[in-house]
Amino acid sequence: MRFIDEATITVRAGKGGHGCVSFRREKYIPRGGPDGGDGGDGGDVILRVEPRLLTLYDLRLKRLYEAENGRPGQGSQKYGRAGVDLVVDVPPGTLIHEVDEDGNERLVADMSDPEQTLVIARGGRGGKGNEHFKSSTMRAPRFAQPGEEGEEKRLRLTLKIIADVGLVGLPNAGKSTLIASVSRAQPKIADYPFTTLTPNLGVIDDDFGRQLVIADIPGLVEGAHQGYGLGHTFLRHVERSRVLVHLLAAEDATGEEPFAGFDLINEELRLFDPELAQKPQIEVVNKIDTLDAEELQRLKDAAEAAGREVRFISALRGDGVEELMVEVWRLAKPLAAQSGDGDETEED
DSSP: OOOOOEEEEEEEOOOOOOOOOOBOOBTTBTTOOBOOOOOOOOOOEEEEEOTTOOOSHHHHHOOEEEOOOOOOOBTTTBOOOOOOOEEEEEOTTEEEEEEOTTSOEEEEEEEOSTTOEEEEEOOOOOOOOGGGGOOSSOSSOOOOOOOOOOOEEEEEEEEOOOOSEEEEESTTSSHHHHHHHHSSOOOOOOSSTTOOOSOEEEEEEOTTSOEEEEEEOOOOOTTGGGTGGGHHHHHGGGTTOSEEEEEEEGGGSOSSOTTHHHHHHHHHHHHHOHHHHTSOEEEEEEOGGGSOHHHHHHHHHHHHHTTOOEEEOBTTTTBTHHHHHHHHHHHHOOHHHHHTOTTOOOOO
């Protein structure tokens, strides 16, 4: 399934059923009074968070969502059946924007909590039957109330991935290789920039029954905070991450400032959202399998001299990956915090 993180849809609640015009007609009551029943209310359109969904792909395919209309009232004071509500599932992290006729948008809701629901369009009320309009001066009303129209809204949905860990870095840093090596994800992997054009999600289970969701964010470039290289599209997917794992390819860690690639992306994160730059971050130099022992030691010495805590791994070969993931688990989901027992300590 393709990863789609934007969709525009129209939701239309059901119309209310019309009230009924009817008069009681029985064998020995030839001039019975009005007995027209009310129409049923139209169905609502309800948005619901479905944790198993990861994309807005299905919503891109279908653009109009309509709830059922209420049924009209009937004689003998029979009420019409209410229309069935329409439930539309969205993935966690979906932002709901209402778009007016001029194209202006208003944020309506942030659908982040599991099983969260929102009545986004209310069905019209059913019309009253003619039995409601009888009076001392009008004993035989020959009219009833029509049902009301249901609400109709145009919505723009945008998805911000909810992941425990966001993998960021320059293009070709090896993020897809890392996520494939530690999770059940199967991203497309090749040795050229921008292989990943959409975020990938990986899920890791541990021995304590916990799950860790990792988002592989496509490579960022200088100017990403201004939208260059689809920067806005990708940067929003790291806003909800608890921890950032920042990868830099060994071939990019050269020259007099080997870690300039880290600084470049960190500045883009800060300019896009200052809170992003404050998130816990693990800096990682990947692809050390392409370096000889002398080159690797030079980088380690440079990191120590700069006072940077940098991890060195080969996602392809597995060097240092296990130690990296221990640190990721420690920062993203500490055992004591999840269990609620402040006396429990984490085990490596």
